[in-house]
Amino acid sequence: MARLPLYLRALSALSERGVPTVSSEELAAAAGVNSAKLRKDLSYLGSYGTRGVGYDVEYLVYQISRELGLTQDWPVAIIGIGNLGHALANYGGFASRGFRVAALLDADRAVAGQRIAGMVVRHMDDLEQIVRDDHVSIGVITTPAPAAQGVCDRLVAAGITSILNFAPTVLSVPEGVDVRKVDLSIELQILAFHEQRKSAVDPAAPDLPAAAQPAASPAGGPAGDLPEVMPA
């Protein structure tokens, strides 16, 4: 269930503050969901709560961690060391949940060899060997969009079955391979959509008269090219 990580985060915060137990109501509020939903979600893991009391924070942290497979080590390889790959290599949030950046790779020989976040960037030629030797189980693709499918195919061929894709492309993979995508530009587009709705409905634009009614622009709009994760 995709909400377990959210609960885990809220529980970890409670755990740090030394809170021993929590009710579904409180935890739901902390995770930003409805309490009935939270109880139903947790009930799929088993009956880990105590009626009349709530949930034991430490116990639930452990149970969710186990369910998510976070009690084991997950070596991750990042492919494409541009701005975003660089940022992810230095991102502290991975290590704290059992994810270990095991390798950084890039197709550019000028990038390979550089030291980033205490690691030497390897060349794509070594991909298969690195996956094998370091038991990499998750690949993170931060290449430009045109390169992503090729990299994906090589990852799959090397035996990887979980891919996190930051390149703005739909990846096609064989059955049994999981792909999750993060597209920054799509998130902004969804915000813009709602933002536009607001000013269209609300007659009194809050503060900025300049951003009022969406003008009916002339046809033949933006030709729009594929946004790339890293602009060279």
Next chain:
Amino acid sequence: MARLPLYLRALSALSERGVPTVSSEELAAAAGVNSAKLRKDLSYLGSYGTRGVGYDVEYLVYQISRELGLTQDWPVAIIGIGNLGHALANYGGFASRGFRVAALLDADRAVAGQRIAGMVVRHMDDLEQIVRDDHVSIGVITTPAPAAQGVCDRLVAAGITSILNFAPTVLSVPEGVDVRKVDLSIELQILAFHEQRKSAVDPAAPDLPAAAQPAASPAGGPAGDLPEVMPA
């Protein structure tokens, strides 16, 4: 509808290749969805297709862009110029869809003043003024988790009603303010969950016997702290 940006991306690719019309079947395949779903989604925008022929690519690009509000300019401010903020400031994917990085801000006076992506990073003190003067409509939060709620509150107070949050925290905002979140660590956790399932079900572990059955680890698992977007 959250899938429109996906369709738009597929259509833009077709447009670049000079394809004049596309059937729901083809476009659905390119966007990675089912064709009936695509037709239903598009039917909410109006009847922009031609039975027996398909959809006019250019016309549909324009209609979706208009629906999403991409025919107007969206000035974006990025708050928190660590690794991720830095990467986003340089990210080419924004500009191509009407999103313009109007300002970079940081609470650290050592960071403020630096030039990044051709812009001077401003100090948080100037936030309200920048939002007002540059008509910023979307705020992107890339601060460490503990700072996120404070920044969010200031953005809201300054009149911003759309926020993209990269900090691993649930932000609480008043009604009418939209928040979308991107949590890199959560994406990995979901992948790990499925990955674990695979090896548990599949009796023949593909290649790596080391990563086989999830061992029943001893209780009292990882104490886990809140992952931060930027480590220091």
Next chain:
DNA sequence: TAATGTGAAGCTTTTCACAGCC
């Protein structure tokens, strides 16, 4: 004939509401 647009069926997710247990 080819492919859209759409009621209706089917499925999934969310919410309600309360029995059951501490």
Next chain:
DNA sequence: GGCTGTGAAAAGCTTCACATTA
């Protein structure tokens, strides 16, 4: 009394299948 766990109702979303139209 308080709070979990869970059937049952409600809502939302996806898919089917076909009438409809260029």
